[in-house]
Amino acid sequence: MDILENISQSLQNGEPDTVAELTGKALDDGVPVKELLHKGLLSGMEVVGERFKAHEIFLPDVLLAAKAMYAGMEVLKPLMVGEEAATSGTVVIGTVQGDLHDIGKNLVGIMLRGAGFNVVDLGKDVPPERFIEEAQRTGARVIGMSALLTTTMPVMGLVVNLARERGLLGKVKIIVGGAPLSDEYAQQIGADAYCFDGMNAVDCVKGFLGIN
Amino acid sequence: MRPTLRFLTDELINKIVDEARSLLASLGVEIHNDSVLSMLADHGARVDMEGHHAWLTDDIIDRALKTAPASFKLYDTLGNEAVNLAGYESNFTPGSTAINILDQDGKLSRRPVADDYVRYAKLMTGMHHIASQSTAMMPTDVHEKISDSYRLYLSLMFCEKPVITGTFTIEAFEIMKDLQLAVRGTAGELAAKPLTVFSACPTSPLKWSDVTSQNLVDCANWSIPVEYISMPLSGFMAPVTLVGSLIQHTAETLSGLAISQLTKPGAPVLYGGSPAVFDLRYETTPMGDVGTMMQDCAYNEIGKYLNLPTQAYIGLSDAKLLDAQAGLETSMGATLAVLAGINNISGPGMLDFESCFSLEKLVVDNEICGMTFRMAKGIEPRDDFPSQPLFEELIAEQHLLIADHTLRHLKDEVFFPGPSIDRANRSRWKEEGGRTLFKRANSEVDRIIAEYTPARLSDDVTAELTRLMETEARRHGMDKLPEVN
Numbered sequence: 001m002d003i004l005e006n007i008s009q010s011l012q013n014g015e016p017d018t019v020a021e022l023t024g025k026a027l028d029d030g031v032p033v034k035e036l037l038h039k040g041l042l043s044g045m046e047v048v049g050e051r052f053k054a055h056e057i058f059l060p061d062v063l064l065a066a067k068a069m070y071a072g073m074e075v076l077k078p079l080m081v082g083e084e085a086a087t088s089g090t091v092v093i094g095t096v097q098g099d100l101h102d103i104g105k106n107l108v109g110i111m112l113r114g115a116g117f118n119v120v121d122l123g124k125d126v127p128p129e130r131f132i133e134e135a136q137r138t139g140a141r142v143i144g145m146s147a148l149l150t151t152t153m154p155v156m157g158l159v160v161n162l163a164r165e166r167g168l169l170g171k172v173k174i175i176v177g178g179a180p181l182s183d184e185y186a187q188q189i190g191a192d193a194y195c196f197d198g199m200n201a202v203d204c205v206k207g208f209l210g211i212n
Numbered sequence: 213m214r215p216t217l218r219f220l221t222d223e224l225i226n227k228i229v230d231e232a233r234s235l236l237a238s239l240g241v242e243i244h245n246d247s248v249l250s251m252l253a254d255h256g257a258r259v260d261m262e263g264h265h266a267w268l269t270d271d272i273i274d275r276a277l278k279t280a281p282a283s284f285k286l287y288d289t290l291g292n293e294a295v296n297l298a299g300y301e302s303n304f305t306p307g308s309t310a311i312n313i314l315d316q317d318g319k320l321s322r323r324p325v326a327d328d329y330v331r332y333a334k335l336m337t338g339m340h341h342i343a344s345q346s347t348a349m350m351p352t353d354v355h356e357k358i359s360d361s362y363r364l365y366l367s368l369m370f371c372e373k374p375v376i377t378g379t380f381t382i383e384a385f386e387i388m389k390d391l392q393l394a395v396r397g398t399a400g401e402l403a404a405k406p407l408t409v410f411s412a413c414p415t416s417p418l419k420w421s422d423v424t425s426q427n428l429v430d431c432a433n434w435s436i437p438v439e440y441i442s443m444p445l446s447g448f449m450a451p452v453t454l455v456g457s458l459i460q461h462t463a464e465t466l467s468g469l470a471i472s473q474l475t476k477p478g479a480p481v482l483y484g485g486s487p488a489v490f491d492l493r494y495e496t497t498p499m500g501d502v503g504t505m506m507q508d509c510a511y512n513e514i515g516k517y518l519n520l521p522t523q524a525y526i527g528l529s530d531a532k533l534l535d536a537q538a539g540l541e542t543s544m545g546a547t548l549a550v551l552a553g554i555n556n557i558s559g560p561g562m563l564d565f566e567s568c569f570s571l572e573k574l575v576v577d578n579e580i581c582g583m584t585f586r587m588a589k590g591i592e593p594r595d596d597f598p599s600q601p602l603f604e605e606l607i608a609e610q611h612l613l614i615a616d617h618t619l620r621h622l623k624d625e626v627f628f629p630g631p632s633i634d635r636a637n638r639s640r641w642k643e644e645g646g647r648t649l650f651k652r653a654n655s656e657v658d659r660i661i662a663e664y665t666p667a668r669l670s671d672d673v674t675a676e677l678t679r680l681m682e683t684e685a686r687r688h689g690m691d692k693l694p695e696v697n
Contacts, residue, residue: 058622058628059613060613060614060619063613063614064619106610106611110611110613179637182639194639196637196638196639196640196643197637197639197640200639200640200643
């Protein structure tokens with residue numbers, strides 16, 4: 001088994017120490033950083049994601065794999081140029097104003113980080129302006145919003161409107177999720193997509209950013 | 213603490229058993245088999261050979277109870293321990309001897325053929341919460357005289373799990389015993405490691421036919437376990453009260469126990485049955501009736517009180533399709549059965565008053581069995597005291613998804629059912645095809661059969677099994693057995 005496959009396999013097994021060690025060794029052997037990132041770490045996470053979707057593994061397995069990926073990333077980071085090289089892109093997430101139910105949003109954050117995204121989590125009860133400001137400040141490509149209450153769902157529409165006013169629509173994709181949400185509602189308020197769970201959010205963001 | 217369920221007090225059990233013993237001594241039992249009657253007479257029973265009747269004294273019943281084993285195990289075709297019939301250990305086995313199979317469209321039932329049986333046996337290898345196979349249905353593409361032995365043959369060829377089965381005739385016992393000897397090698401090995409249990413059904417009220425009473429004798433002589441399947445029909449062929457039906461069930465079962473134990477003391481037996489409340493509106497015998505299930509659990513309590521391992525036909529349904537009724541009756545029965553600690557629970561896969569088998573239902577029922585096993589494990593503390601460190605971790609990390617505590621206990625604490633049970637949110641369910649329960653179960657049937665790994669019996673053994681079966685088929689005018697894959 002070559003070292004990239006070894007890294008991928010150790011990552012799938014959720015072994016942070018081994019992944020860090022193998023990543024360092026691969027660097028010493030002259031494997032390019034980009035190749036290590038994509039063919040070792042991210043390809044391992046890809047397998048983990050697929051196995052999770054197929055019910056073969058559970059959420060803790062995904063998170064342990066993500067932890068292993070971070071360990072590998074820590075080794076690579078000093079050698080990378082710019083944030084975009086280190087991650088697949090930035091996503092700003094938050095639970096909308098008036099809503100304190102953030103468990104689903106937290107899961108989405110965990111899953112996005114696991115897939116290699118830089119996640120800026122604004123927490124809960126987030127005013128519309130903050131989503132826009134943070135997206136602009138960080139150069140995020142995606143804004144993700146969650147709501148559990150039918151009474152707080154309309155805040156999502158306000159964020160979309162604000163993004164439109166600031167000329168961000170199209171440049172920044174907006175995804176929404178939460179128990180009372182639906183495809184229809186997302187379309188109605190002009191969001192780019194409705195995501196029904198954490199892994200679906202990862203797939204959706206990857207789709208928007210053209211990542212396999 | 214293992215959760216348990218009781219319907220009867222010890223005092224009531226005593227009264228029921230005393231009453232049953234009294235019936236056996238005063239009214240006696242009808243037995244249409246001269247050699248069995250003679251054997252009972254030799255042991256001191258009063259018999260009327262012409263009237264086919266025997267009266268069983270307390271002494272005979274006491275001797276039978278004294279020699280019957282309190283537990284025994286079943287072993288798979290390779291000789292590995294597979295089923296422990298003891299104490300409150302519950303094991304599931306599919307319902308048996310259906311004359312129909314629910315077709316793959318989920319709506320029509322039809323007569324099963326050998327290929328259906330092979331698909332069933334292959335599927336059983338993937339039913340991890342169902343410890344033994346049963347001869348679940350009757351293939352109709354073989355001569356009726358071999359329809360019992362041919363089922364056993366296919367089961368032994370395609371699945372390693374032990375088999376709950378039975379004969380339809382006295383003659384068929386020979387080939388069904390020989391098939392088992394071919395697997396085990398010697399009579400001693402077969403006795404030491406039982407491979408099958410034979411069901412033997414008295415006829416209500418208080419009758420043993422020539423065939424079933426002879427089956428008891430033959431099984432005892434070869435140390436092949438039997439399960440007595442007394443079938444009082446409350447309100448029709450038994451008293452309408454549950455206690456009255458239990459008295460009848462006890463008397464019929466004790467009479468079977470006497471035949472087995474007097475034939476061969478120590479012969480392994482299960483205190484079983486298939487009573488039913490008679491539905492006076494439809495003239496049917498609903499297995500999904502709550503009173504039926506209560507009787508099953510209650511006679512199991514009587515069996516345990518008598519220090520015998522138990523069996524029941526429970527955890528099945530009278531619905532015609534894999535619908536909500538099928539789910540509710542099956543889960544209610546399986547739950548009660550496991551809480552009651554019934555040792556051999558016969559039911560998964562069965563519909564329509566034990567007459568229609570469904571592979572898809574078997575897959576769903578396998579999950580029900582898994583859930584009931586989780587329930588039987590109860591609620592136990594596991595590193596839960598003191599709790600403060602864990603809550604500190606939760607507050608600090610904001611979740612416990614990868615906490616050591618979670619990883620250590622996840623698989624023991626949480627039962628995760630297979631994909632036939634829908635746990636997705638509506639959007640994901642829709643995205644994955646919006647499939648009904650039947651369609652999800654049907655996909656699982658196909659997947660498990662496609663991934664089937666052949667049973668590991670040696671070539672010599674399978675060749676001998678086939679030789680025996682072909683010889684038996686020829687005896688009944690069949691030149692060759694159906695071709696199966």
